[in-house]
Amino acid sequence: MFVTSAFAQESAPTVEGGHTGTEGDTHSGTGVPAETHGVFPPFDPATFPSQLLWLAITFGLFYLFLKKVVMPRVGGIIDVRNDRITQDLDHAARLKGEADAAVAAYEQELAEAKTKANAIGQQANDAAKAEAEAARKKVEAALDQKLGEAEARISTIKANAMKEVGTIAEDTASAIVEALVGGKASKAEIAAAVKSVAR
Incomplete structure (x- = not known):
């Protein structure tokens, strides 16, 4: 047990005969030998070799x-984390590729839809134009037919009128001859006279 020198000096008991206890002496009443002065073992050069060992x-x-x-264990944890990070990066790259593919497919479908819409619009426009043209031709054909029929009727009416004009002229000429001359002229003579005047 380590005891400072001052404490040792103060606690050294006096024995009969008037002297203090020294090495080999015992404490009175205990029979324990007095402790010697020493150095703290870790700082004792004698224990350095065993301490170094x-x-x-x-x-x-x-x-x-x-x-x-x-x-x-630390290396395993680091390897596991590296593997997980690599897997996450691969998964993220795969998802990014899928997203890019989806965007490309969407853009392609959108372009195809626009093309189809333009084609449908053009077809509808062409169909409307064709229908309008067919309706116009039909109306023109009906008008041409009606015009032809009207011209035919006009020609018939004109021909009938011309025939009636000839008859009226012959009747009028016959009446004039009878009134002026007092005699009747033959129908052939009157018709020839009317025809010569009509020319």
């Missing part, structure tokens, strides 16, 4: 513990 043994054991137990 135990330090090397402890450091070696600690190094082996780190190498065999701690470092493999």
